Amino acid sequence: MKLHLRLRDLREDRDMSQAAMAKLLKCSQQTYSRYESHTTEIPLESLIFLAEYYDTSTDYLLGITDQIKPYPRSNEN
Structure with a gap:
């Protein structure tokens, strides 16, 4: 599956409109x-x-992995 899909x-799983997501991203709906x-x-x-x-990883969004759970985060700075 590709990023756009x-x-x-x-977004649809959370019953959000494109306009609502655009507002969060501070961009236009278009x-x-x-x-x-x-x-x-x-x-x-x-x-x-x-x-x-979405509590996932960029790798999931990009289609690099099908694992929706995010990777554990390191406590190191």
Whole structure:
């Protein structure tokens, strides 16, 4: 599954509109729609935000892994 499909599925699983997600990302609904339609690349900062918001990893969002659970975080700084 590709990034744009996972973004849509995760958003819809939470019964969120594109407009509501765009507001969280501080972008327009049109921009967010382009992320989901894969016509615009998503900025790294937004990708990280979404991984944290959905409690998953960027690797899952990007389709590198099918493991939805995030990796354990290190307590080291």
